[in-house]
Amino acid sequence: MKELERPDTAALRAKYPDAFERPAAARLATPAMIVAALAVFMFGLHDLGFEPAKFIAGLKQLGWITMMMIPPDPGTSLPLYLKALGETLSIALLGTTLAATLALPVSLLAARNIVPPNIIRFPVRRFLDSIRGVDTLIWALVWINVVGLGPFAGVLAIMVSDFGALGKLFSEAIEAADKKQVEGIRASGGSALHEIRFGLMPQVLPVIAGQVLYFIESNTRSASIIGIVGAGGIGLQLAEQIRVLEWQKVSFLVLMILVAVAAIDFISGKLRFAIIGRRAVT
Amino acid sequence: MTIAVSILPEQQLAALNAAYRQAVARKRLRLFAGAVLFIAALILAAIGAEVNLRTLFAYFGNFVSYFDRILTLDSGQRVWTDPGEWLWGWYKWLKLLGETLLISYVGTLIGAVCAFCLNFFAAENTSPAPWLRFTVRRLLEFARTVPGIVFALIFVMAFGLGPMAGVLAIAIHSTGALGKLFAEIVENADMKPVEGVRSTGASWLSCMRFAVLPQVSAGYVSYALLRFEINVRESSVMGFVGAGGIGQELVVAIRKFYYSDVSAILLMIVVTIFIIDITTGWLRARLFGKDARS
Secondary structure (H helix, E strand, C coil), X not given: CCCCCCCCHHHHHHHXXXXXXXXXXXXXXXXXXXXXXXXXXXXXXXXXXXXXXHHHHHHHHHHHHHHHHCCCCCCCCHXXXXXXXXXXXXXXXXXXXXXHHHHHHHHHHHCCCCCCCHHHHHHHHHHHHHHHHCCHHHXXXXXXXXXXXXXXXXXXXXXXXXXXXXXXXXXXXXXXXXXXXHHHHHHCCCCHHHHHHHHHHHHHHHHHHXXXXXXXXXXXXXXXXXXXXXXXXXXXXXXXXXXXXXXXXXXXXXXXXXXHHHHHHHHHHHHHHHHHCCCCCC | CXXXXXXXXXXXXXXXXXXXXXXXXXXXXXXXXXXXXXXXXXXXXXXXXXXXXXXXXXXXXXXXXXXXXXXXXXXXXXXXXXXXXXXXXXXXXXXXXHHHHHHHHHHHHHHHHHHHHHHHHHCCCCCCCHHHHHHHHHHHHHHHHCCHHHXXXXXXXXXXXXXXXXXXXXXXXXXXXXXXXXXXXXXXXXXXXXXXXXXXXXXXXXXXXHHHHHHHHHHHHHHHHXXXXXXXXXXXXXXXXXCCCCXXXXXXXXXXXXHHHHHHHHHHHHHHHHHHHHHHHHHHHHHHCCCCCX
16 A cells, blocks of 8 residues: 655645635734724713613613503594694605606716716716705705795705705616617617607616605605604604603604504505516615 | 608508507506596695795795805805804814714614624524514514604603713614614525534524524625614714704704804715715725625
8 A cells, every 4th residue: 555645734834824824914804803893882882971870770761761651642632643644644755756856857967878978977976965965854954944844844855855865866777777779769860858758768767666666665754753853744743742751642653653654665565566566676 | 772661551550550549548548547646646745744835936045045145154255265264163063073973883883783683583594483583573673663863852861861862772773774684684695504503413503603694794794884874874963852963063053043054064964974985885895895785
């Protein structure tokens, strides 16, 4: 029996150090990152005033509040709350529709396959980005200054903040559209507007419809909170009841929001599938 | 060169046209009915939301002039002519912005850890018991459907004014959102490694640690970074209800009509959000390659 030659491990180790031992930098990277993350976390806890005693006292208080919330009870203001909920749903629907109507033409300007020159596209995109960077609640405050307290300010706030988000999503949908249809329209003598109307829109509209439905859904959530700053809807009632410590009414209002969101979720899910089929909505 | 295009005889053409019109008419009717329904809903909504176009037109000038006013200093000059005067409170605001970032960081981390602990129970393929999965799922659903700022309002009552309420509100909301996403990643994980580990007689905990975790940890970090981005936006308004951060300063400036302060604070918030978006985007691309889920 022939004995196998033993490999010279020392020489191999010298030749391929990485195969025997991961380099120190690679081994230390993950623990170092974890330590750094923890250090920032501890600093944050300290800086934000987390104290065990305060935390425990707060938890006790929270437990007490939760006990006070049971059972949920609207008292005598159920009609008022239902009206507020209707207001919230109206705000979501109107705000999203207006936003989509405004965003569609602007998104054409931000799409690479419609407007090739960077010099127009870039400012439009940055403009949309900065609108998106400002939260809906901030827009609500601004609009309250302009049209006064009430649900109308909420509609306008949702409209502006969604204008930014939808403009970006629409332009991405347009950029993802197939070029061949557009070329076909051009080949048969269509103008630039014809290309958009007959080449692009049939491809893009179902995607856009899906996105708008999805936004109506998520705006039901946003619309339920913009009342906190005074822009109408159920959030106004909720903030008021929290401030006067009517916890049973608070839990009832929260339940109402949850049920409404679930219902809108269900309906728009059905509609979405009816419009675009069982494709994923992104 | 001209080409003769053959045209069908009249009767044949008429029949085809009629069939086409009929097919299109049905589609148009459906579209029309849908549009009518939609417009009816819109009108109902407009009445419900007390939309008053006259107010809008009367005050739309205010909206435009509002931006004119917030871009004007007390001295009547444009803000960018005197950045020192415009950003006079930059030190205070930067500190508050730092607090905002810390709130979202600490909140996201607590939320991610909670979501990490819960998600294995919520995923279909790893949950030890159906009743546990059901409970955890409903819990996560509740945490993500109730808006973060509602939690903040309640926590301000319980824990007192200050950033602590904001952190906890963001933590709870992130637990709900991340828990669902994490569970979805786990559901997409390959189960063969789990079988392998299981066959050596390992406990449920070791199965998760050695078979599932190595597959899913990259996705976890990616989603947590994305959540951090969202939470920075959200914590910038936590101050509206007294839960810490820059929001407090902003709401005071807006309510008291300190016009140039409003634009200065908004500018700082937007720039911070841009920087955070770009940094986390870069970090995600670096950690997980170009095709990481976004």
